[in-house]
Amino acid sequence: MATGPARTWRKPPFIASPWLRFALTVAVLGYLGWALATLPFDWGRISEGLPRAARIFGGGFPPSFERLELLATGFKESFQIALLATLLGVLLSIPFAVMAARNISPRPVYLVGRAVIIVSRSFHPVIVAILFVKAVGFGPLAGILTLTLYSIGFVGKLLAEEIEEIDWGQVEAMRSVGAGFLATLTYAVFPQILPRQIGLSMYQLDSNLRASAVVGIVGAGGIGSTLMNAFGRYDYDFAFAILLVIIAVILISEGVSGWVRKRVW
Amino acid sequence: MLEISQLVKRYGRHEPVLKELDLSVEGNSVVSIVGASGAGKSTLLRCINRLIEPTSGSIKLNGCELSTLRGQALRQSRRRIGMVFQGFNLIDRLTVMENVLAGRLGYVSFYQAWRRRFPQADIERAFELMERVGIAHYANKRADELSGGERQRVGVVRALMQEPDILLADEPTASLDPVTSEQIMKLMQTLASELSLPVLINIHNVAQARAYTERIVGLRHGRMIFDGPPERFDKAALEEVYGGIEAPDESVAPSVGEEQA
Amino acid sequence: MVTSKEPVASRVWVRYDSRERWTRLAVLLLVTAVLVWAARDVDIFWPWVWDAPAQIHSLGERMWPPDPSRLGEIVDAMIETVHIATLATFLTVFAALPVSYISAQNTTPNRACLWLGRFILVASRSVNTIIWALLFVAIFGPGVLAGILAIMCRSIGFVGKLMGEAIEEIDRRPVEAMEATGASRPKVILYAVVPQVMPAFFAVVILRWDINIRESTVLGLVGAGGIGVILQGAIDTFAWPTVATILCAIILLVVLGEAITGVLRRRVL
Numbered sequence: 001m002a003t004g005p006a007r008t009w010r011k012p013p014f015i016a017s018p019w020l021r022f023a024l025t026v027a028v029l030g031y032l033g034w035a036l037a038t039l040p041f042d043w044g045r046i047s048e049g050l051p052r053a054a055r056i057f058g059g060g061f062p063p064s065f066e067r068l069e070l071l072a073t074g075f076k077e078s079f080q081i082a083l084l085a086t087l088l089g090v091l092l093s094i095p096f097a098v099m100a101a102r103n104i105s106p107r108p109v110y111l112v113g114r115a116v117i118i119v120s121r122s123f124h125p126v127i128v129a130i131l132f133v134k135a136v137g138f139g140p141l142a143g144i145l146t147l148t149l150y151s152i153g154f155v156g157k158l159l160a161e162e163i164e165e166i167d168w169g170q171v172e173a174m175r176s177v178g179a180g181f182l183a184t185l186t187y188a189v190f191p192q193i194l195p196r197q198i199g200l201s202m203y204q205l206d207s208n209l210r211a212s213a214v215v216g217i218v219g220a221g222g223i224g225s226t227l228m229n230a231f232g233r234y235d236y237d238f239a240f241a242i243l244l245v246i247i248a249v250i251l252i253s254e255g256v257s258g259w260v261r262k263r264v265w
Numbered sequence: 266m267l268e269i270s271q272l273v274k275r276y277g278r279h280e281p282v283l284k285e286l287d288l289s290v291e292g293n294s295v296v297s298i299v300g301a302s303g304a305g306k307s308t309l310l311r312c313i314n315r316l317i318e319p320t321s322g323s324i325k326l327n328g329c330e331l332s333t334l335r336g337q338a339l340r341q342s343r344r345r346i347g348m349v350f351q352g353f354n355l356i357d358r359l360t361v362m363e364n365v366l367a368g369r370l371g372y373v374s375f376y377q378a379w380r381r382r383f384p385q386a387d388i389e390r391a392f393e394l395m396e397r398v399g400i401a402h403y404a405n406k407r408a409d410e411l412s413g414g415e416r417q418r419v420g421v422v423r424a425l426m427q428e429p430d431i432l433l434a435d436e437p438t439a440s441l442d443p444v445t446s447e448q449i450m451k452l453m454q455t456l457a458s459e460l461s462l463p464v465l466i467n468i469h470n471v472a473q474a475r476a477y478t479e480r481i482v483g484l485r486h487g488r489m490i491f492d493g494p495p496e497r498f499d500k501a502a503l504e505e506v507y508g509g510i511e512a513p514d515e516s517v518a519p520s521v522g523e524e525q526a
Numbered sequence: 527m528v529t530s531k532e533p534v535a536s537r538v539w540v541r542y543d544s545r546e547r548w549t550r551l552a553v554l555l556l557v558t559a560v561l562v563w564a565a566r567d568v569d570i571f572w573p574w575v576w577d578a579p580a581q582i583h584s585l586g587e588r589m590w591p592p593d594p595s596r597l598g599e600i601v602d603a604m605i606e607t608v609h610i611a612t613l614a615t616f617l618t619v620f621a622a623l624p625v626s627y628i629s630a631q632n633t634t635p636n637r638a639c640l641w642l643g644r645f646i647l648v649a650s651r652s653v654n655t656i657i658w659a660l661l662f663v664a665i666f667g668p669g670v671l672a673g674i675l676a677i678m679c680r681s682i683g684f685v686g687k688l689m690g691e692a693i694e695e696i697d698r699r700p701v702e703a704m705e706a707t708g709a710s711r712p713k714v715i716l717y718a719v720v721p722q723v724m725p726a727f728f729a730v731v732i733l734r735w736d737i738n739i740r741e742s743t744v745l746g747l748v749g750a751g752g753i754g755v756i757l758q759g760a761i762d763t764f765a766w767p768t769v770a771t772i773l774c775a776i777i778l779l780v781v782l783g784e785a786i787t788g789v790l791r792r793r794v795l
Contacts, residue, residue: 009362009388011381012405032616035609040751045667059648080564087561122780123773124744126656130761135585136578141570145578212696214654218747221569231660314706343708354703358721367717372707378713420703427707 056236063244064237070226070241075249078222081143081215082208088144089151089208090201096152097159098185104163117160120153130214140221147208147215154207155200159193166192202257209253214247266291267313267431267463272306272322274487281320282308284487290431293461295454297474300484301510306467308431309484314346314463315339327430346372347424349453351436353416355423357409361400364408364419365391368426387426394422398452414445421452425460432457434466438473443518446470450477471503472517485510538650585766592774593767600756600775610670610745611738614677619731622682626689633693633719647690650683655741659750668749676750677738684734692726693719728794732787738785743776786792 015021099105099113120161125146132142170188179187216224223242230239267290275281283305290296297397298306311317313324315331324331326345328458334342347368355364369387397399398418402489403411408419417437424432434453438446450466454477457464468474474481475495483491483498483506492501628634631641658679662672700718709717746754753772760768 007389007392008385009391009404011363012360032613035613039606039609039613039670041671042667042669045669046671047664050670056661056664076567077569080568083561084568091706122777124740126744126747127757127773127776131585131746132582135581136574137571139570140568141578143576144568144570149756161589168576210652213655217656217660227657228660231664243653243657246657247649250652251648316702316706340708340710343706345708346706347702348706350699350703352699354699356700356703356721357697358724359717363717367704367709368707370713370717371703375710375712375716376718378709423703423707425565 001051040044059077059234060236060240063235063241064235067238068233071223071245074216074223074226074242075245077140078209078212078216078224081147081212081222082205085144085151085208085212086201086205088139088148089204090155090197092148093152093159094197096156097163098189100156100160101163103166103168104189106107113156117153117156120149121157125215126218129220130218133219133229138219140159143212143215143220143222146220147211150211151204151208154202158200159197162193162196163189199261202260205251206257210250211247213256266327266443267465268323268325269313270311270323272309272312272324273320274305274312274317275320282487283312283319286322286484286487286489288482288489288492290463292463293457293463293479295457295464295466295478296480296482296486297466297468297478298482299471299474299506301507301512301513303485303486303510304484304506306484307360307435310348310435310465310467313431313433314343314348340371343429344427347427347429348419348431349420349424349432349434353413353420353440355408355419357407360405360410361395361397361408361411361419362391362404365395365422365426368423369376371427391422391426394425397456398422412445413441414448416451418452421449421456423457424473425456429462432464434463434464436467436469439469443516447473447518453477469514470499471513471515474498530665537617554586564617589770591767592770593765596756596768600753600772603746603753603756604775604779605752606670606737607742607746607754610673610677610752611735611742614674614742615681615723615731615735615738617674618678618681618734621678622685622689625682626693627685627688627715629690630693632696633659633715643686643690645684647683650679650681652683653680655680656748659745659748663749670751673742673745673750673752676745680741681734684737685730688730689727691741692723692730696722710719716741719777725795729791732790732794736783736787740780743779 011023015024080249096113098252099109099119101113102110105113128149129142129146132145136142136145166189167227170192171184174184174188212222213224213227216222216226217228219225223246227242230236230242267288269286271290272283272286273281274287286305286309288309298309300306312319313326313331315334319332322332326342329342329403331342342441359367363381366381366383368388369383369444373383373387392401392404395404398421400415400418400422403415404495405418408416411419417440432453435458437503438449441449450473451462457463466474466478468478475498479494481491481493481495481498482489483502485506490505491498513524515525625643625646627643628639629647631640634640634643654675659676660674662675666672666675696719700722701714704714704718742752743757744754746752746756747758749755753776756767757772760772762765
């Protein structure tokens with residue numbers, strides 16, 4: 001049994017240096033204080049919030065499904081936008097993904113492909129939707145263009161990563177029998193990425209369906225426009241009905257796409 | 266002093282896993298429980314500290330009835346029962362010292378546990394025990410950086426930190442190589458006598474049961490069919506316990522040295 | 527060394543047997559039919575489609591060169607955007623952790639809590655940030671509070687769902703061991719659950735902060751603060767060069783955000 005002086009023990013801290021820990025704590029608290037102080041809060045208007053909320057929720061409940069045809073048309077348009085955008089986006093993402101795959105494309109082509117994909121991803125679809133609305137007018141065309149760009153960004157990136165991880169042996173085998181670039185692509189690259197491509201397409205369809213509800217808010221067609229109108233006219237019960245249907249559709253679509261992905265995988 | 270009487274455990278409407286088991290463990294004996302897989306060894310041990318709920322029967326530890334306790338009283342009774350697991354059940358991302366001190370969780374407040382401000386006496390005892398088993402130099406190492414034998418030692422120290430009235434070990438050596446498992450068995454045997462602690466060990470290896478324990482209890486299909494000293498556990502008894510179910514593990518480790526465990 | 531007795535000509539290889547072929551054909555026809563219906567039924571004025579590239583090009587021309595005159599205002603608004611995203615992510619942590627705890631099957635106290643947790647997560651994930659922003663602007667008026675609340679409401683679902691899954695995937699053995707020592711439930715969670723989900727926690731929060739930066743840039747378009755307010759103003763006044771500047775600033779912010787999260791991930795995980 002030990003009889004020496006008492007031994008202490010403290011848990012080794014996550015960040016070793018005490019100065020760094022102190023500095024970080026000060027930095028975090030300082031940031032929070034600065035942010036809260038400099039952000040403009042209109043307390044007068046905010047304090048009106050709770051009674052307003054009560055009025056809105058009171059007006060919104062129960063949800064009104066009277067204008068069902070309007071709801072249905074809005075959703076139909078959202079589906080169409082999502083379907084066409086997914087089709088175009090997935091088709092177009094394939095060449096860009098091939099371009100953006102480090103193991104297949106020469107460097108300059110790779111950089112161009114990467115740039116296109118990064119730019120497609122940087123902007124929130126809503127911003128892109130506004131720009132397209134200004135360019136080609138209100139309506140689903142702007143929505144389709146927006147979501148196509150959005151799809152190219154997401155599917156393209158994931159696909160490029162897939163291509164970078166394929167079994168190189170198969171490509172070598174094709175090359176060694178004298179296959180050209182396209183034939184190599186078709187026989188060695190595409191079969192390896194095709195299952196994932198189908199999964200990605202379903203996921204993107206689901207994603208586009210959600211996004212199509214939103215781009216409508218800025219005029220690019222779909223259920224979003226219907227929702228925006230309802231809000232604008234203070235038709236909170238109709239708005240609530242639309243929201244409920246949006247949630248339901250998203251849940252169903254998530255379920256269906258999950259099921260399809262499992263079957264196809 | 267552990268007294269189990271008429272213990273029954275049944276899942277749903279199936280055949281009971283434990284059938285009216287009676288067992289008494291006195292003083293500081295080291296008792297091994299042998300039996301084929303499915304005989305009910307693990308279930309028996311886990312019924313004692315209520316990790317599995319007994320269907321009926323009584324379990325008394327030092328006169329206190331365990332099977333009816335709830336909430337705070339149950340947790341306090343669990344403090345008195347230390348358990349060593351087959352899979353070591355350590356918290357991999359925490360240090361060895363934290364794993365060891367976790368044995369005191371039943372005794373400290375939430376704040377002390379959160380800030381790792383355990384009482385000095387606990388820390389002293391932790392160091393003592395770790396030195397005794399030979400892992401003190403690992404105190405600030407992550408638990409998953411240790412070898413299997415070392416991790417089980419941490420498990421043993423954690424259980425002993427509870428200052429328990431009884432130690433339960435559920436196949437403590439099944440995941441270890443033969444040499445290490447002999448070391449662990451020897452360790453538990455010596456610690457049991459040093460600390461005057463009764464120990465119940467579930468074990469598959471009959472040779473180790475014979476060598477390191479002073480009493481063998483044989484289970485078959487939930488019933489106790491052998492209870493006696495190792496000398497009496499002969500071929501016939503072996504056949505009764507394992508016969509027709511599986512071949513018992515009688516392997517002996519290649520020349521285990523006399524090193525201090 | 528052909529040993530089969532059949533003449534070579536009658537041995538045929540096809541990629542799919544006939545049943546598979548019919549199924550594939552049916553699925554292909556169905557998908558094509560749906561797409562054709564969508565293309566024909568959608569409310570598009572086709573002349574505008576052919577005109578689109580020209581229109582887009584013309585818009586691009588109007589944006590060039592980008593106009594730096596309101597740079598100071600833009601930078602301030604960008605900082606505001608970052609504040610919204612950061613504060614909201616910070617506050618989300620406190621709300622999402624309890625929700626993830628009750629929506630994980632192995633830690634939830636009872637079924638009612640489980641369903642409540644799941645409902646909160648589903649509602650939060652299904653309603654887009656912008657829609658939340660619309661709602662909060664209607665309640666609290668335009669401004670950053672609506673933006674912060676909107677981001678929070680959407681993030682709780684994201685963080686809560688992933689953390690709930692992390693909790694459900696832990697190794698149960700340390701939990702058993704801690705219970706065996708007589709520790710109370712909070713202490714069991716503290717020692718057996720928390721250390722196991724820590725890596726996932728940091729990864730999820732860092733990821734969500736990155737996403738929130740992106741989302742915060744558009745909140746202003748519905749009045750919920752940040753750079754979006756200036757962007758909407760510029761678009762409404764057809765100040766396209768200013769719009770271009772703002773878009774460049776946004777790209778810069780997103781790239782910066784990705785760089786920072788990349789560094790954080792390497793240091794923390």
